[in-house]
Amino acid sequence: MDMSGAGQPDFAATMTARETIRRASANLTASERKIANAVLADYPFGALQTIQELAERTGVSAPSITRFVSKIGFAGYQEFQRQLISELRESRSSPLQLKATEKLGSGSAFLADYARRASERMREMSASVPQEQFDHILALLADPARAVFVLGGRVSDSIAGFLSVHLKQIRGKVHHLPPNPEHWPDLLLAMRRQDVLILFDFRRYQRDLETLADIVARERRPSVVLITDKWMSPIARHSDHIVALPIEIETAWDTLVCALAFIEALIVKVSELDWSSTKKRLEAWDRLRLMPPPSEEKE
Template sequence: MTVRETIWRESANFTASGRKIGNAILADYPFGALRTIQELAERTGVSAPSITRFVSKIGFAGYQEFQRQLIAELRESGRSPLELKTTEKLHNGSAFLIDYASRAAQRLQEMGERIPQEQFDRILTLVADPNRHIFVVGGRASGNIALLLSTHLKQIRSEVHHLPNDVEDWPYFLLAMRRNDVFIMFDFRRYQRDLVSLAEVVANNRKLSIILITDKWMSPIARHCDHIIALPSEIETAWDTLVCATAFVEALIVKVSEADWPSTRKRLEAWDQLRMVRPTQPLMEK
């Protein structure tokens, strides 16, 4: 469990000063807690001993051990397949597929247990609101998951916009964003600097709701977001899995379509009618 998850888990038991510390750490995670204890105390308006008690309450022997854990998480967030290969757990080659499927199922179970239904419902409410335009973007690999989401949303509702890979095209979409709109961003380790910069621009200039779908090490985009979904991605091989991201997106698609099913049905019927249109004249043969 990451420090972030630990703080979330223990938040109901915090004192008023503990909530201040926890909120400050989460607001700029993990960098907010990589400063000295005196700097963090100044920033939060609580005493250094209160911070020591806080880190002890969440399971650390002291502030240095707390920071070592944060630094370890940062290192993990930058690990490449080459590095992950060195810690890969070998599995029975003759039954690899069934073993891999079992591990994927465990990750899905973990996602279901860790993502609160209330958090899913908040995101659903935003994405299903027909008065909000939806903008979607993903990274080099997660872009495929972003495309899965935007492709289905376009069939379900209007005003869904998928940002292309070319950053030179991004200003067009940024100018179209309105205050009440929704920006869904996908970013998994190793995180993309251009997406982090994009999130900062959107947060500072467009003021719309940003939803981040990431892994447990948390993309730096998190500091600019209103809603964060941290999904399991480790599967004990050199390659992280996007199975949980795919399942989360599919679940969201199902519930968005059901939020106003009469409207969805009408749009799907019209979509299918147009999709089935065929040319009246046969295409000329070459």
């Protein structure tokens, strides 16, 4: 896709090495694919060892690794590693660190400027998230035979709650895991292989969510969908589907506008795939929700 036109954001400049490798995958040789798979399997740590160690682990020569990093756009293995280290630092950035690089623009027109930035992130999402991936996740959520479990981090759990509230009005078997991990086992025991676990985890990733994903992947084996950012939560290694969304907006605070838009789009399409069933459930839901309390008999 040509994004070089005037007025378009420079998406390529913000790509991670992971995305660069994936976009180059169709042009890689068999040896280069072995290197790419080794790097992506434990990203970014898989390539933070010496070139000799990576060569030994993959069974590919050091010169082949040099050619691989050159093919994907780096001057050499050291530059490739510097990129990975930079991404690792960025993935741990806090509001205090982001404050040092923020660009607030004109204070008199901040709302308009912020809206412009948010719209640019939305365009970036629409260009970077494949429709096929959206459709696959949509099919999982719309399948009434699958139970859906959702959970997010300290901030992103609000998005998980938003998803669960709407899905519960559309279909049954939707569970929002409570914040206390001591209450998780009951729901995890009900989880089956055909079910879906959706996790939200953005930078300064939460260890308890990673532990949950690890346990679920080993013990229950549902389809795990991860909604994260371009630096990738460690949950990625346990996930079947990974949606990497733009969150940088040049302020001390990352934005979840793309996560909310992605979830809203899923909610709309899940409801429409079987509108007759959705309509019946909404009508029944409203009858119960709006049912007035029984009047007390007067003596």
